[in-house]
Amino acid sequence: MVLPIENDLDRFRRIVRGRVRKDLRRFMGSDELVGRQGKKVVSIPIPEIHIPRFRYGPNEQGGVGQGEGDPGDPVDGAGEAGDAPGEHMLEAEVTIEELAEILGEELELPRIEPRGRREVASPRSKYTGISLAGPESLRHARRTFRQALKRQIAAGTYDPANPVVIPVKEDRRYRSFQVETEPSSAAIILYIMDVSGSMGQKQKDLVRLETFWIDAWLTHNYRNIDTRFIIHDAAAREVDRDTFFRTKESGGTLISSAYREAVRILEADYPPADWNIYVFQFSDGDNWSTADTQACLEILGQKILPVANLFGYGQVDSEYGSGQFHKDLEASFGSDERVVLTRIPERDAIMDSIRAFLGKGR
């Protein structure tokens, strides 16, 4: 039975979603969403939508309380009854799927056409029926008791005055599942980040926000997504997501080390016939030497670009960085379809960077 209030709730949710859409730029540059990411849904703290009224300022009015305390002592719980904007945070849940849709519509991102026939059959089990045998953990209690009741009634042993139903082994029913394989396109996202001393917290936050949105969009487009992370200073290593955002090193910067690591990972696990390959690199644009930059350009041109759908380079400018690497890439690959170069000097630029990265529909 659907309660009539559900309609009002729906309407409210639609309004909230509209707000998310309107404020997308703000959300994209803030931790609000990213910090609250669950597996499938993101709780968006929405300041309660107020109907404005003529009212007193929350701090002007004061109040009357009851209990201990001398003049000047702080009062617990005072003012909480007020409803100043922002005091009550309502959480509206939006699925990541939905968020990606909003993102796509708002940035007018084209749907990605998976390259070639990179189809991987992915098995999925669905619980669709009931069977007579199965593991105890899948026993269907209600169906089992129903069966026992039927049997007892049929056998004449059921007494309505003393309704005890005891299932025997033959009554047991189990949930049964079927394995279905669905063809689906698969993608690997490889994130590379410079964690050398010149990359500060601010730069890393920008990267974290940006990757959240890239993940959301690509996950929306591919059924199978793998995400791998490489950090580097003078040497590179593969890490998990947490470490990726937390590590701070102080050493120098050899970007080529990361590129080599990327090539190793791709060659080992992701044959380009089966995978759509995305490589995103974030750096402040400093490299140790022009010789190393030369090596980078070679690896990129010969090993990475031939297999990748997209190579995205996001330069998070820092006070210390020269930003030279952006210029070097520009000079060599500026006209290459598969290469997108952006600069992300601040939070507001995230939206434009994402649009540039994903706007090609590759």
Place this chain on the structure above:
Amino acid sequence: MDAPTLIHGLKRRPLPREIEEARERIQAIAWNAGLRFCETVFEMCSFDEVNMIASYGGFPTRYPHWRFGMEYLRMKKGYEWGLQKIYEMVINTEPAYAYLLDNNLLADQKTVIAHVYAHVDFFQNNAYFAPTNRKMLDEMANHAARVRRLVDRHGEGAVERFLDRCLSLENLVDSHALHVRRPPSEKDLPQDLEPQRLPSKSYMDRFVNPPEVLRAQAEKRRKKAQERKFPRAPEHDVLLFLLEHAPLERWQADLLAIVREEACYFVPQGQTKIMNEGWATFWHTRLMTRHILSDAEVVDYADHHAGTVATRPGQLNPYKMGLDLFRDIEERWDKGRFGKDWIDCDDPGERARWDTGAGLGLQKVFEVRRDHNDVSFVDAFLTEDFCREHGLFAWEYDPGSRQYVVDTREFRAVKEKLLFLLSNHGQPRIAVTDANHANRGELELTHVHEGVDLQLEWARETLGNLARVWGRPVCLVTRVEDREVVLLHDGDTFRAEGLPGRGES
């Protein structure tokens, strides 16, 4: 409306046998104790249902609007996170309807039933509820049907936009509107524009009433009528004023009328929060402990009751405040602690021993529940002794430490603050003072400033909504930091004149 379809979309469930038996007993006990209530229908509800009904302000048949959904979401979350729990809802109708939560303990249900009968007694006998529409359940259902029809005709967006505007002005009703017999609207008064003629024979008329004098007179009267201020006295029922004078289309007027009627209906609830909850608590504890509880239920009951009257330092719990005041009144009138002799007595020892055996306590509390609202209740019965014994204090925001601090325990100041908070149920008083401001058909409102400034951002938004309803620019005269400020809105842009420290913005 037939009872079975009362909660539309919900199945009605008869009370379980044990609860029905308890109800019958409690009804008889409450009646014998002197409570006078009308027929009260109890419904069993699940959590979702009771949350829904509470979000609708007690009326499951309310018109569709997103804010009810928002409220529902908040209640649901509040319950899921264990922050709040609703035990009961009762509405002021005839018969009265009360909603019980279906998985409460029997002891809780009994407490709630006793509580509900006292509420219904209050609805039925308190003077401030006398003019309320006791068929409001039907009325709300009619409103819902009207709103749905308007949605069909004018679209969800248009209706919602206009409703949002009306709701933004919802608190601009005269809190005495229900009690006032209004003089006929000025629009309907005969317009006395015809010049006065002296009686004369027709052949003499030209000389007795010379045409040029008549013309001059007519002109003068017309001018005077134009200059006459309209409305003549400040009009506090701003919604009614808009309804009668704003250039609204019929469907808009219909929506505004609905919003106003519902707002007026809820006014007495807002005016008697402390009394109403105090009265219900006074009676549930009295009846439960004296007549109803079984031994096994005492602990559950005590737990429930303790939750009801729990206080947090910064918040005044109306249940507790009202209960304590009623108990204090009962004791004082039982012991004869009133009148001149009592007031004149300064000797603490004598005051503590004071007991004339008057025995008027119960009679007095019934009288008080008939005659008072929160403001007059607190004004008449919050005494210095009470204030001290119950540890009342006034608090304020300290901008220096950015926290709320105890301001004073001085009786006068505490009482004054409390009365201020209760006056006009905590809403600023705003009246229409000129409907032809600057002789341009602009609407001027005046905020009756009582020492507390309006919140300007909200005022700006609200004024914008008002301008869109009025169809012409509007302005609000108020004070900010002790200087007169005029806020102006023409529906698109906002301006403030005389804002301290910011010049004109």
